[in-house]
Amino acid sequence: MLRSLLAYADQDTQVDRLAEQGGRAFVSQSLRPFLLSALLDRDPDTPAIVVAGDDRAARDLAAGLKTWLEPRTVRYYPSRGVTYESHLTPPPHLVGLRIAALDALMGEDQDHAPVVVVSAVALSEKVPDPKLRPHGFTLKQGDLLDLDETARDLVAAGYEHVDQVEDRGQFAIRGGLLDVFPATEDRAVRVDLFGDEIESLRWFSTFTQRSLGDAELVEIEPAAELAEEHRELAEIAALENEDDRPDIAELLPVEDFHPFLALAPQNATIVIAGEEDVAPALADHWQDVTAAFKDRDARHLYVDSNEIDQTLNERANIRLSSIDQDQPFEFRAQSADLQARSLREAEPELEKLNRSGYRTVVTFARKGEGERAAYNLGRLKVHWLDGTPAPDGLITFAHARLQHGFIAPQLHLAVIPEHRLFHRRRATEEPQRTRRRGVLRSFADLRTGDIVVHEDHGIARFAGFDTKTVADITRDYLYLEYAGSDKVFVPVDQLAKISRYVGAGGAHPPLSKLGGTRWDTLKARARRAAQELAGELLNLYAERKRREGHAFPVDTDWQRDFEDAFPFTETPDQRDAIEMVKADMEAPRPMDRLICGDVGYGKTEVALRAAFKAVQDGKQVMLLVPTTILAQQHYGTFTERLKDYPVTIEHVSRFRPPAEQREAVKRFAAGAVDILIGTHRLLSRDVRPRDLGLL
Template sequence: MIPVYGAPEGVDALVLVRRLGEHDGPVLHIARDDARLAALSEEIAFFGPEIEVISFPAWDCLPYDRVSPNGALVAERISALSRLQAEPDKKRIVLTTVNAALQKVAPRSALAGAGLSLAKGESVSLTDVAAFLEADGYRRTGMVMDAGEFSLRGGILDVFPAGASTPVRIDMFGDEIESLRQFDPETQRSGEPLLRLDFHPASELPLDSASVARFRTNWRELFGPKAVEDALYVSISEGRRHPGAEHYLPLFTESTETIFDYVAGASVSLDHQAEAAIEARLELIADHYAERRLPPRAGEPIFRPIPSSMLYLDKVGWDSALAKGPSFSFSPFTKPEGAAQGIEIGGRPAPILTGQQIAAFEAFAELKAKWAKAGRTIILAAWSFGSRERLTLMLKEHGISPARAIVSADEARALPAGTIALAVLPLERGFVTDRLAVVAEQDLLGSRIARPPKRKKRADQFIADATEIEAGDLVVHQDHGIGRYEGLETVTVNGAAHDCLKLIYDGGDKLFLPVENIDLLSRFGQEGDGVTLDKLGGASWQARKAKAKNRIQDMAAGLIRLAAERQMREAPLLAADDGAFAEFCARFPYTETEDQAKAIADVLEDFATGRPMDRLICGDVGFGKTEVALRAAFVAAMAGTQVAVVVPTTLLARQHFRSFSTRFAGLPIKVAQLSRLVTAKEATKVKAGLADGSINIVVGTHALMAQGISFSDLGLLIVDEEQHFGVKHKERLKELKADVHVLTLTATPIPRTLQLALTGVRDLSLITTPPVDRLAVRTFIMPFDSLVIKEAIAREKFRGGQIFCVVPRIEDLDPMAARLREIVPEIRTVMAHGRLAPSELERVMTEFGEGKYDILLATNIVESGLDMPAVNTLIVYRADMFGLAGLYQLRGRVGRGKQRGYAYLTWPPHHRLSAASEKRLEVMQTLDTLGAGFTLASHDLDLRGAGNLLGNEQSGHIREVGIELYQQMLEDAVNDLRAQNKQAQKIERDWTPNINLGLPVLIPEAYVADLPVRLGLYRRISALASDAESEALAAELVDRFGPIPPEVENLLSVVALKRACREANVEKLDAGPKGMVVTFRKNDFSNPVGLIRWIGTKGGLVKLRPDQKLALVRDMDVAARMALARDLLSNLVKLANEAEA
């Protein structure tokens, strides 16, 4: 092993690029961890953009774990191994980590036949392809959303190949592949055509019959005949995958190899500190193997570990692998005098320039001149495109030029001497070599820990399907009230098949609702405990609905009146000085997300109107609402007005005070705090400072709302989580709000329907984009396992972090504390729950925040509130007892800083989960990276959003009519009042036309087999608002499921007829062999004169009966009915529109 000295991070990437040019074959570099691997990959892309780089990451689970590695990681690993196996001698750089290189993998021979290639025009059996995919680890689902999933529907196969960025739709014509097209997993619409498709396996574990037979034999030989009762053995024997089975890979294959075998003859290099990482990993493997061989703790199942030599290299094997070819190790230090061997590269870290920004830029200008004189290329490395733009502006302001944006080192070298090359390159520290000077953004501005955001995945569609109504759910029918949905049934009426939703009401009464009228149905939105079903045909429902409607109308009127009054008042115009504002923004240690930037722009726009702002910033846990508040405070304070920040708890006050003090340090702005944590003497000073204007920003609790507090010139009020304040404090807030700008922050999710209802009534900015890596919390869902939990705690403790351990009930705290003492006796634990005295709870939280304890064992009181960046591991016991939104909020408490977050959602080992709990936990697993807090919470039927936003008095009405109908009624009330204000006609929505043409109306199971997907389509079809939307959905159906069957065509046509009926006020349309009858709603038609005239032109075919119904008399077969109904309604709509005109 030859040491390479003078190679700090960044220089090592340059050396690897150079080494590839010198070596005849691939270069293998072993990074110390995943973070270094990711950074190196980007650095090599910058210094050698033409070079092929293959990354081979490690599993993200522990040795001998009960859980499987992350699917996306496995896909990346298999893709890497497949490419290396296909072209082992190709010149390229292969990046891996110590953990990945130590672990054995399937042999090259196993991968040689594991893939599958399909081409357009080829003959193939889709059933065989599906069977092949299942054996290769792909999961069969109703709708393909993520890598490693496939869905088979008749002659269409959707598949998301492992390692691919988009899924592919395979369309068959008979046995021939008619087309291969990429499609968007969000919209499910097809896109670019392909000529060929190559699949890699989605799992490293082969489950073909030969591999399963080999596993069974090896298992019995290794563990004995009694071990055949093990759940893992039983699952694999039945051809089912089992969590953690990957850790038994050597039992499935004839032999194993390592990454070194896949790149035989490569030049190998090691990261600085890689040797230490190897020793630590080998020690961890040995510890875990020894621990797994111990008898299990009470209540935990037996774990049967295979010998570590089967799954991992030992030190001898490692040294032997390195000795097979040239190998190097990087060191950032200079070569010691008298060292026998080693190469000196001459690189060194760039100087750190941070401090006061003016001094930092002056120092940089001096260095730039010096480096330019020495002939060095000068590169300023920004973390993201956004920060590159900001740096460009700041260089200009400090008079440092010229500067040019570039994308590679080659472009930088081609610039004129002395030009600063601005690059997007994620370096923690810069470096200097003979020919190059690279200054990292951190060297100039301070620490930077965010990466540029990846493309955001929208979760709406996934969640809508995952939490669609299921049998047993409570639903609300607009006319009949609360019932229980029992499933979908096909009912035949007059020889025509109809899909109907079966609803059960009080006394067991049944109602069959045709699917085309599904728009009459909404989710009730609460658990069913204590809810009474309505009586079918009873008067109670209509009375409750009418009462709720009146109250909602009153509330809507109040909201609209408040909005109108606000528009009439004046408030100071506040504008930011561009230069000072840009420098203040540069202190933000992250890149703004799109939503954050939009929210900031909204606030600045409000400041410039001259009217009082009243904006609600609604953002998920840790999504950056505070930064919006900081920037708003900066603009207001620098404009000479005062800012008050009101928070519900003293702990939050202290947290915000620290945030504001840090960000405003060095500026002519005085920040003060007013809460119970401040002494009486200090409080008096603060109050005096507010009155005389010497204090610019004050952060406080309800103490700020006391009557004795007066402000010299209050310009901006920032309220954090207003719903936590009592009635009196809210009244005082209203007084404070009179003529000042108000910014309210909330983490309470607001369902999209409610956002629509409040459009124009309350200004709302949503921050739904997660900060980069914010949601990359690795979530493990598993029965409680002492070894895994022990290791999770030890890992967090080792990296200097803390742990939240959460249980559902206060009575669970002591048993869990005893369990933790048994597993990790050396760890310091403290308990917190809602029954502690406020002073005691504050003491506990403060001491935990100060690092005096390692674990906070608590109930779900940690779900919202404090930001504790040191807490990066969450352990939830009895996760099955928490709701989806609660689990999501809890997980949002960890992984908020630079460290990766881990969440362990556990339950007792022998406890059987209910189907609903299992589904909730599955959704949590799938939402590992979606960032779907808002969508999730509204679909989890969590009512806090509506209650908190509109006032608690409204939650009673929500219980009366259900959350979805409540939101619709609120939207109607707001729209009706607006319409009255504009003398427009009110549109009633609480009725739906009834159409019976004697035609089959349904989505056949043979066309869409998956029930949740079918129900989701029924809801989407019933909500179609125009012919254009209908055509777009029809095109999507053809795309996803193949040619549309007649029954579905009928369904789309009936929904179009319903739209026409609404316009013409037609309540019912019946058709039979002898004619058609139209019933007008309330026997009312808007243009009776025109109707009589039109009837007169029909030569007796159309008659107005004495009961005010319209009859079309003629013989008509089933096929003609739809066309005649369409024609009749089209005439009625035309007549109705003439009356309005």
């Protein structure tokens, strides 16, 4: 989408000369991904290698290049993550990235010549010849598949056989289902068999186990760089005492290990992105390697930093630097960070850029956010980026996920990501989630002494693991202690029957007694209580359904301005919750919605938008919180967010003197307070709102 903007680099003749002649150039950090993309795009049929200082810089640069060069293949080639001399194998996700990058670099696809971004450390690690890799394979709907044979193939390819797939390089078999998380993919695939035939392939979430869509064909790339026999030798050696370990070079076919640059096509363009970082990183890493190998020769598995320097001096076409000192070429830009609180506040800044002759582009990670912003603009008109020039005076909106923007006077181009326009934080692609309380998903969740619940035997103390042989079969067991020194050994494959004890307060409950009736009585009592609660809830919701509620109007301009001022980018679930709450409020029935979310996931913002919507319609709001600390925090948050609007907010808790609380309650009853925040104090008889619209 943004690739058409690379033509703006043609306005500076320096870009042409640098592309043709090569050499050194000063480039502002914010401009580096754009300028490098413009240089590489001049020769799209030639593969390119970009060298960065470390893995993080290489990863970030690869992400930036992907945005500008799409659909051209951009790959990130990280370092192994573990040293050769440790005898450990790299984690599957790094192996997947490395294999994908190498395959792209050595491939024959001339339509989209690859760009591979590599760190200095990765450049110094020799690479096993592709012939040493285990074999991958393809899964395709309608193909025949033998589960036992496939399991052996996966283990040989470096995959781990587990009970439930959670990470790359793992697979699980349950009945006629095969779950695999390919090393080169961002999601796992579920293979559903009908007999020996693949009936369906579906991507799925390893967290929720829910389907994410169908797949027709899936490539299962190796999760290890070396074939099984070489890995086993290294793994056995890793168990030895460090002093007794054999030289890793004696265990591996080192004659088939090559420098990374030796595997690259001879015509590849080589760019050093951050010359001031790459050379020191190479020297430091080589020093660490030689120290680790002591008296042994490290050159079997690593490349001497002097050798890499010599190769780069001979082959590097372009060297970019952030050090501003007499470079032949200079490309300057400033960071695009307007720090506006709302779109209306940003509008004059955007107009100023337009009047100054800049092509001004604002990127939105989600097109819906851009469409809403376009709707709320006042004087400025919007042109959506489609490859055609924008008419004079129009600001350009683009649907793209951009991390860093820039304002480049030389190019008369300003590119501003929405999180820089509104000074928001970028939304993450996949927010981290915590596990549901009590549920055990692996043995790593258990610690000796934990109180657990077995669904058949009741409350116990986990005492560790034990291995027992029964009827000539050796199995691992969980050792559970019960009251009266009773014990139960639970086979590890019955982990699903055990959950962590979750109860009110910090005190440990009494352990259950084996053979007694108390546990069955407790379960029966809980079952009856659940049935009674369900009956009460059914009656309550039936009564709610019969009642008529207040229908709030649709969003106003104030509501949209207020939401634009939110200093973060909403997560997808947060946006869904906001829209559902608004729909509830605009419907002519009482709202009753539960919103669940971990700390920091934006529940307060949902409440803020709902409260502001209610207040605009003349209704009052009560916010009930469990603690005085939360009452104080929410009062501060609501006051800060609503300070630009005529909304009166009060709070009542034990932090405030009784006289001030009585005054706040009195004003709330008179309608002089719009939002009242408090603990259970809000449930007192003297709290009588004048016109309550939202609780």
